Amino acid sequence: MNEPxxxxxxxxxxxxxxxxxxxxxxxxxxxxxxxxxAGALGTVLTLAGWSALALAFLGQRDLPETLGxxxxxxxxxxxxxxxxxxxxxxxKTASEPAEAAARDALPGPxxxxxxxxxxxxxxxxxxxxxxxxxxxxxxFRQMFAADVGFGDFVFFLCCGLWALAVWSFFGGMINRAAVxxxxxRERLGLGAVVxxxxxxxxxxxxxxxxxxxxxxVASLPVMVLGLFLRVSLGVVLAALVWPLALLAGFLLAxxxxxxxxxxxxxWSGVSSEGTDTYDAIGRAYSYTYQRPLHYLFYAAVAFAIxxxxxxxxSWFFAAIVRMTYWAASWGAGLDAxxxxxxxxxxxxxxxxxxGLVRFWTQCVRLLGAGFLASYFWxxxxxxxxxxRRHVDATEMDEVFVAEExxxxxxxxxxxxxxxxxxxVLDPKPEDQE
Numbered sequence: 107m108n109e110p111x112x113x114x115x116x117x118x119x120x121x122x123x124x125x126x127x128x129x130x131x132x133x134x135x136x137x138x139x140x141x142x143x144a145g146a147l148g149t150v151l152t153l154a155g156w157s158a159l160a161l162a163f164l165g166q167r168d169l170p171e172t173l174g175x176x177x178x179x180x181x182x183x184x185x186x187x188x189x190x191x192x193x194x195x196x197x198k199t200a201s202e203p204a205e206a207a208a209r210d211a212l213p214g215p216x217x218x219x220x221x222x223x224x225x226x227x228x229x230x231x232x233x234x235x236x237x238x239x240x241x242x243x244x245x246f247r248q249m250f251a252a253d254v255g256f257g258d259f260v261f262f263l264c265c266g267l268w269a270l271a272v273w274s275f276f277g278g279m280i281n282r283a284a285v286x287x288x289x290x291r292e293r294l295g296l297g298a299v300v301x302x303x304x305x306x307x308x309x310x311x312x313x314x315x316x317x318x319x320x321x322x323v324a325s326l327p328v329m330v331l332g333l334f335l336r337v338s339l340g341v342v343l344a345a346l347v348w349p350l351a352l353l354a355g356f357l358l359a360x361x362x363x364x365x366x367x368x369x370x371x372x373w374s375g376v377s378s379e380g381t382d383t384y385d386a387i388g389r390a391y392s393y394t395y396q397r398p399l400h401y402l403f404y405a406a407v408a409f410a411i412x413x414x415x416x417x418x419x420s421w422f423f424a425a426i427v428r429m430t431y432w433a434a435s436w437g438a439g440l441d442a443x444x445x446x447x448x449x450x451x452x453x454x455x456x457x458x459x460x461g462l463v464r465f466w467t468q469c470v471r472l473l474g475a476g477f478l479a480s481y482f483w484x485x486x487x488x489x490x491x492x493x494r495r496h497v498d499a500t501e502m503d504e505v506f507v508a509e510e511x512x513x514x515x516x517x518x519x520x521x522x523x524x525x526x527x528x529x530v531l532d533p534k535p536e537d538q539e
Contacts, residue, residue: 125495128288128502129407129488133415135284136481140296145238145479146472148276149184152241155268163261185468187237187475189424235409238482242269242277243369246318250362274310277483278303282377284484288491289378289505302508306376312383313372313390317365324357367401368394373483374490380506393493404492408485415481423474427467 135141245266249259282302286294303310328351334340344351368390375386394401435443445451445460447467452460491502 125502126404126407126492128492129404129485130411131288132284132408132481132484132488133411135287136280136415136477136484137419138283138480139473140299141280141283141480141484142473142476144276144279145476145483146184147476148272148479149241149475150472151272151276152269153183155272156265159261159264159268163257163264182468184475185471187478188420188427188471235405235412235482235485238479239370241479242266242273242314243366245269247366270311270314274307275303277373277479278306278310278377280480280483281373281487282306284487285374285377285491285505286507288488289503298508302377306380309376309381309383309386310373313376313386314365314369316383316387317361317391321358321361321365324354324361327351328354328358364391364394370482370486371490371493374487377487378490378494378505380508389494393490393497397493397496400493400496401489404489408489412481412485416477419474419477423470426470430467 245262248254248262249266254262279299279302283294283299286292331344331347331351334344371390371393372386375381375389376383379385379389431443431447438446445456446463447460449461449464494500495502
């Protein structure tokens with residue numbers, strides 16, 4: 107019987123047996139400070155643009171419920187994803203317990219008016235993927251609602267284009283950084299990430315717009331056919347060519363479903379291959395329709411890991427705020443901390459300082475909320491690499507690497523000749539000393 111050499115067993119390559127374990131690395135990538143900051147800035151800019159469009163189109167500062175943002179302040183709406191918990195003074199009379207309980211810890215999620223609309227502050231488990239997904243997809247989905255008029259259609263289109271413009275840069279940054287680190291296990295510099303996102307901004311932005319334009323172009327013949335349905339004789343004529351309308355509907359469904367589920371892969375196609383818009387579109391649709399069950403499984407794994415990660419991140423940043431208030435309360439007292447932490451409670455000169463304290467607190471909470479976007483775009487990169495491996499048989503460590511501009515070599519010294527015609531070189535300055 108053969109005995110193992112030196113009692114050693116062969117090492118198990120878990121990454122080869124279960125390649126989807128690469129998704130677990132997305133959490134470590136997503137919590138990088140620069141990616142959290144990119145996710146936070148992208149979120150604030152998206153909400154700020156939507157608020158400005160709502161004011162311009164609807165004459166009000168609050169966004170409609172269909173965009174899920176009832177709060178008028180984009181900064182606070184994004185930061186509300188992280189609960190702001192701090193100790194409250196103990197009620198001094200018997201008539202205060204009910205009121206104090208309503209103002210107890212975690213005031214952000216429990217107050218109806220502080221709801222963010224993306225099911226984040228309420229602790230929904232779909233937050234890690236659904237929240238970032240909706241920032242780009244929801245305005246475009248609302249365009250296809252049956253009861254949307256022309257004015258609302260233009261409003262949602264502008265909201266979608268604004269979100270697309272914002273995330274074509276910030277989402278591209280996060281996605282490119284994640285793709286490179288997942289494939290090479292090396293961290294790409296911030297300057298290289300920014301340059302890549304700026305250089306490929308047009309490809310990122312046009313990737314979902316081209317299929318969307320294709321949907322509208324394919325809809326035009328059916329729209330014209332719909333005019334015949336207004337009169338009785340026209341209904342008969344339309345019925346004769348209705349099979350062609352159903353064929354157009356098949357094409358519309360193919361484009362719409364592929365875009366709805368495959369648009370996160372568009373960014374990853376540009377980030378991984380460094381290619382143009384049309385190649386990214388072809389890859390995204392191919393991977394979505396050729397491996398739908400794989401896609402569903404990888405999305406479920408990303409959802410599970412993202413949920414656990416969001417629980418850890420949200421409560422870690424909430425603990426930063428709570429422990430800061432707790433430590434300050436030992437010196438100032440609970441009443442003073444409550445006045446500083448509650449808007450409108452402090453007066454006079456203290457109001458300026460209290461506002462600055464709340465500003466820095468919101469910065470910390472907003473940075474934590476950036477995890478929702480950074481994890482989404484990181485997970486999209488991992489899913490793309492896995493699907494590409496199944497469909498194209500491309501190894502996951504093969505990604506586009508931009509060539510950095512190389513420095514030109516120093517010019518050769520000028521060759522001179524002496525009196526005898528022999529070549530000589532000018533002496534170096536240090537040789538003359």
